[in-house]
Structure formats: C-alpha cells, structure tokens
Amino acid sequence: MAGPDDSAAEFEALKRLSARVGADPLLVQAAGGNTSIKQGGVLWIKASGTWLMNAERDDIFVPVRLPPLLRAVADIDPAAEKAEAFVVAELNPGGLRPSIETTVHALMPQRAVVHVHCVETISLAVQANAEAVIDERLKGLDWTFVPYRRPGLPLARAIAERRGPATDILVLGNHGLVVAADTVAEAETLLGRVCGLLARTPRAAPEADTGALLRLAAGSDYRLPAQPEAHEAATDLQNCRIAAAGTLYPDHVIFLGEGSAIAGPADTAASVAERAVAEGRAAPVEILFPGKGVLLRRDANAGAEALARCLADVTARVDADVRYLTAEDAHQLINWDAEKYRQDLTRRMGAGLQ
Structure with missing residues (x-):
C-alpha cells in the first residue's frame, strides 16, 4: 500500500497511466473515461471535457473535497x-469542472480509481445476457454489475446500492468498466486483468468500398472518416444490423446523436441528410452505407471520429441479443447540463483535444 510520503509519486503515476489508457482507442474514446486519486481528504479527478491522453501534457485534474461530497451523495x-x-x-x-462521474469515484473507497469505456466490456455490457456471461469470466474476483443509469448521481446511487465493502470492479451496463485499488500500479494491473478476461475476437469485416463512398459523398457535406476502422460498422452486415436497431451507450448519443443513420439502396449522403432535415432532425453526423462503409459530416470533430470507430469496435464483438438505451435515456443525456458543457468544450477545443 502507498505510504503517506509518496503522494507526489502516486499522482505522477496516475498521470502516466491516464495518458497510456487515453491513447488506447479500445479503452477510451474522445473525452470519455476518467481517473482519480484520493489524497488527504481530497479527490483529484479528471476534469469534464478533457482527454486522458493529455494527462502528462496538460493540467486536467480537479481537486474535490471528499468528505462533504460523500455526505451530499448520501443525502441525495x-x-x-x-x-x-x-x-x-x-x-x-x-x-475546470469535475468529471460528470466524480460521484462514482468518490464512492469507491480505494485510493486509485480508473473508469474506462473499454470496448471489450461495453460489447458484453450491452448484451441482454451480460451479467451471466461476465460472472463466468470474472469468477473469483470481487465485482458487481450495475444496470444502466444516467451518469452522475443516478449512477452513483445505483453503485452504492450494489457495491460490496471490498468490491474493486464495477461493470456498468451499456457504459463501461471501473477498477479500483490502493495504488496506481495495482489499479493498472487489475485493469489489464479484467480487460483480458472479458476479451473476445471481433468478427472480421470486409474492406470498405471507398470508391463507391466517394461517389455517394459527391456534392454533399460528407467525407470519409479519418480512422478507416470506422467503416467496419457498415461493411459487416451483422455489425450494421446491431447499429441500426438503437443506441448502445451514452457517448454515442453525445458525439454522434441518437441511433445510427442507415442509408437505403438508392440513397446518397445528400439524400439521407435532406430527408433528416425535412423531418425536423439535424443532418446525421455519421451515415452507414451497408456493405460499403461510412461517411462523416465534414464538420465532425475528433470526438465524433473516435466514437465512429468505437461503434465498429463494439458491434464487431456483440454475439447475443442487445439491450439498447431507451428514448428517455437519450433524452436525459442530450438535455443534461453537464453533457452540454462537455460537448461545448469539445467543440471549442476541437483539434487541440487530440
């Protein structure tokens, strides 16, 4: 266990771990995920809207007084x-403003907490059989499954109801993974172990038909994605069917909008966008062309790029019935002040977040 005189070293270790985790698209996408450490009654946690991958370059941690925050959580x-x-x-x-999931970190009694939007975890956590499958894979570990709740206080209360006194692993339905330990090194080891136990081989997807996509984008406000892996959400028809049926996790709503826009056989990017606008909706950030690949709106930011790839990575691992977010879940996220702040910060910082 870390001693009282090594707090500075532990904080530096947290920054290094945060940067490594944040640079791995299978663990964190865009401004998602957060890390924290508790020192002397203060919880140092990643700021809302900042990117973990920048933890060694920028000041991204915010100090929060822990005892009064815990009292506030208990008092709802x-x-x-x-x-x-x-x-x-x-x-x-x-x-800076604290992460929208500060209460989650506060409730974990361990000193170091790491919350990631691990693709391996999410691909299981969206499945209707999630709890049973994960229980088989994490046998012998002190973990608990928390059904989806909106991030923030509702999620914190759900964790408080389910977490055991020594629980150090949380699998959040339709959301991600939390691991906690008394040192940063132990948290990193636990993170690697859990992600390894939950790992599955993704379905191999055909290559994108970029020639066809460029023709479909002609004369529109759409372009090819920067990350070619994003195409696999559409080139594999099973992935495409999963995406078409609903929204899988919160950050998809925040960065790409509710659900996925699926083009019909006769559609172009322009026709899909025009139809959406005619129906009173915004032109979609991402359009999936089944069997061909995806196009992103020209103004799609780095966050949207990351979540477009995440959709492909997650759907390629799903192999059972899916439990989607409801329309009310999406409405809560879109109209939540904390998420509006995070979206606005992402827009303002743009490429500087990369």
Whole structure:
C-alpha cells in the first residue's frame, strides 16, 4: 500500500497511466473515461471535457473535497451531481469542472480509481445476457454489475446500492468498466486483468468500398472518416444490423446523436441528410452505407471520429441479443447540463483535444 510520503509519486503515476489508457482507442474514446486519486481528504479527478491522453501534457485534474461530497451523495443532495460546490478553488486556477462521474469515484473507497469505456466490456455490457456471461469470466474476483443509469448521481446511487465493502470492479451496463485499488500500479494491473478476461475476437469485416463512398459523398457535406476502422460498422452486415436497431451507450448519443443513420439502396449522403432535415432532425453526423462503409459530416470533430470507430469496435464483438438505451435515456443525456458543457468544450477545443 502507498505510504503517506509518496503522494507526489502516486499522482505522477496516475498521470502516466491516464495518458497510456487515453491513447488506447479500445479503452477510451474522445473525452470519455476518467481517473482519480484520493489524497488527504481530497479527490483529484479528471476534469469534464478533457482527454486522458493529455494527462502528462496538460493540467486536467480537479481537486474535490471528499468528505462533504460523500455526505451530499448520501443525502441525495443535487449539489453532488456536478460536484462543483466541493472543488478546492485555490488549487484549481484553470477553473475546470469535475468529471460528470466524480460521484462514482468518490464512492469507491480505494485510493486509485480508473473508469474506462473499454470496448471489450461495453460489447458484453450491452448484451441482454451480460451479467451471466461476465460472472463466468470474472469468477473469483470481487465485482458487481450495475444496470444502466444516467451518469452522475443516478449512477452513483445505483453503485452504492450494489457495491460490496471490498468490491474493486464495477461493470456498468451499456457504459463501461471501473477498477479500483490502493495504488496506481495495482489499479493498472487489475485493469489489464479484467480487460483480458472479458476479451473476445471481433468478427472480421470486409474492406470498405471507398470508391463507391466517394461517389455517394459527391456534392454533399460528407467525407470519409479519418480512422478507416470506422467503416467496419457498415461493411459487416451483422455489425450494421446491431447499429441500426438503437443506441448502445451514452457517448454515442453525445458525439454522434441518437441511433445510427442507415442509408437505403438508392440513397446518397445528400439524400439521407435532406430527408433528416425535412423531418425536423439535424443532418446525421455519421451515415452507414451497408456493405460499403461510412461517411462523416465534414464538420465532425475528433470526438465524433473516435466514437465512429468505437461503434465498429463494439458491434464487431456483440454475439447475443442487445439491450439498447431507451428514448428517455437519450433524452436525459442530450438535455443534461453537464453533457452540454462537455460537448461545448469539445467543440471549442476541437483539434487541440487530440
């Protein structure tokens, strides 16, 4: 266990781990995921809208007073939702806001907490049989499954109801993975072990037909994605069917919108966008052309690029019936102030987040 005199070394270790985790698209996408460490009654947690991959380059951690935050969570105080009221202002010169999942980290008693949107975990956590399958794979570990709740206070309360006194692994339905330990090194080891136990071989997908996609994009506000892996959400028809049926996890809603736009046989990018606008909706950020690949709107930011690839990575691993987010789940996310802030920060920082 880390001693009282090694807090600075542990903080540096957290930054290094955060940067490594944040650079792995199978663990974290865009501004998703968060890490934290508890030191002297203060929870240092990743700021909302910042990218873990920049943890060694930028100041992305916010200090939050832990005891009053835990009291607020126990009292179901709305102030716990954003956690801004508990920030140690004099140690936060940049005025950053705590992660929307600060309460999740606060509830874990271990010193170091890592929350990732691990593709291996999500691909199981969206399945209707998730709890049974994961239980078989994580036998002998102290873990618990938490059905989907909106991130923030609702998720924290669900965790408080299900977590055991020594639980150090949380699998969040339609969301991701949390691991916790008393040192950063132990948390990293546990993260690697759990992700390995949950890993599955993705379906091999055909290559994209980029020539056809470029023709379909002609005269429109759409382009090829920067990450060619994103095409696999459409070139594999099973992946495409899974994506077409609904929204799988929160960050898809935040960065790509609710659900997935699937082009018909006679559609072009322009016709799909025109139809959406005529129906009172925004032109989709991403369009899936079954058997061919995907196109992204020209103004799609780095976050959208990352989540387009994530959709392909997740759907390629799903092999059972899926439990999708409901329309109400999506509505809560889209209209939640904390998520509006995160989206706005992503738009303003743009390529600087990469």
